[in-house]
Amino acid sequence: MKKILAAALSVAVLAISLTACSGGASSSAAPAASTPPAASTADSAADPSDAYPAKKVTLICPSDAGGAMDQNCRMMAPYLEKHLGVPVEVINMGGSACWVGWSYLYNEAPKDGSYISYANFPNMITGYLDPANTTGLNNTNFDFLEMFTSDINAIVAAPGEDRFSDLESLLEYAKNNTVTIADAGARTDDAVCVAQLEKASGVTFQHVHFENTAGGMAAIQGGQVDVLVCNVSEVGEPIASGAVTGLGVVDTQRSDFLPDLQCTGDLGYDLSCSSSRGFIAAKGMDESAKALMNKALAAAMADPELLETATTAGVNLAPMEETDFSAWVEQQNAAIGAIYDMLD
Numbered sequence: 001m002k003k004i005l006a007a008a009l010s011v012a013v014l015a016i017s018l019t020a021c022s023g024g025a026s027s028s029a030a031p032a033a034s035t036p037p038a039a040s041t042a043d044s045a046a047d048p049s050d051a052y053p054a055k056k057v058t059l060i061c062p063s064d065a066g067g068a069m070d071q072n073c074r075m076m077a078p079y080l081e082k083h084l085g086v087p088v089e090v091i092n093m094g095g096s097a098c099w100v101g102w103s104y105l106y107n108e109a110p111k112d113g114s115y116i117s118y119a120n121f122p123n124m125i126t127g128y129l130d131p132a133n134t135t136g137l138n139n140t141n142f143d144f145l146e147m148f149t150s151d152i153n154a155i156v157a158a159p160g161e162d163r164f165s166d167l168e169s170l171l172e173y174a175k176n177n178t179v180t181i182a183d184a185g186a187r188t189d190d191a192v193c194v195a196q197l198e199k200a201s202g203v204t205f206q207h208v209h210f211e212n213t214a215g216g217m218a219a220i221q222g223g224q225v226d227v228l229v230c231n232v233s234e235v236g237e238p239i240a241s242g243a244v245t246g247l248g249v250v251d252t253q254r255s256d257f258l259p260d261l262q263c264t265g266d267l268g269y270d271l272s273c274s275s276s277r278g279f280i281a282a283k284g285m286d287e288s289a290k291a292l293m294n295k296a297l298a299a300a301m302a303d304p305e306l307l308e309t310a311t312t313a314g315v316n317l318a319p320m321e322e323t324d325f326s327a328w329v330e331q332q333n334a335a336i337g338a339i340y341d342m343l344d
Helices: 068-084 096-107 123-129 167-174 189-201 213-221 232-241 287-301 304-313 322-342
Strands: 057-061 088-092 115-121 142-157 180-183 206-209 227-231 245-249 274-282 317-321
Touching (some): 057 068, 057 096, 068 088, 068 115, 068 142, 115 123, 115 142, 142 287, 189 206, 213 227, 213 232, 227 232, 274 287, 287 317, 304 317, 317 322
Parallel strands (some): 180 227
Antiparallel strands (some): 115 274, 142 317
């Protein structure tokens, strides 16, 4: 996670104060809309009755190569290509906490079905809610096609912590005592999670922002902070090895990966916080193309080979098709808007 970024766009000038998009923040030049990058050959052709109207699809990864977003896009691309019946190529278009790529998608890319993008949450939402955001874009400018993955937030403490042993005792202790809580940066999914937990439970933590989870992990192990909020994927091994003590997950149900940990649902809170990612299109995408894209995305997400690949890579697939994905974004928009002023 990076700190607040500001980058000059070739397509528009952005001056926004945002937290980082997973995978980096340096800008790469946007290709001209009329000359998208060359694509590979599709593995298999679609049914002739379902022929996709665009000859190829460019999948924008709005972060630099090598990060989690880039890895997710490149994992999905061959399976989307397989089920769509046309070549799919990933291009990296990092910068301004992902808004370089998203602005290009809406303002410059053709809407004939030849371009879609990857997106991460809550980064997109905290971005357009930021008063300093000058893109003029928000959730109404995009269609949310398919969620790909969701990594629930978790809270951990140092090994040997004896003041609290689970989420319930942590919240009870925090009612009358100062508890320092580390996160991976202001306005990250971790910081949003802390604010939402504070609002739901009525407790107040002392926030300590780091540049990434590794910094917070070192701080709890060194005794500089009391607890750390991060994501389930980041703490499975440390909990198993005894490097940290798991307290709970911030979700309505227990994690399949950490089933012994309490969830906020166990305590009666209707609260779920995560770092989630999915595929989006610019509003106004050709409707026939969008219908076929949605069908192919759903088929790819159910492909046994993708499921095996994701499991091997430790990626928690969380398929959610357009209607539910769009409703989820609206719910997150309202929930984060309600605590936005609590973010520091």
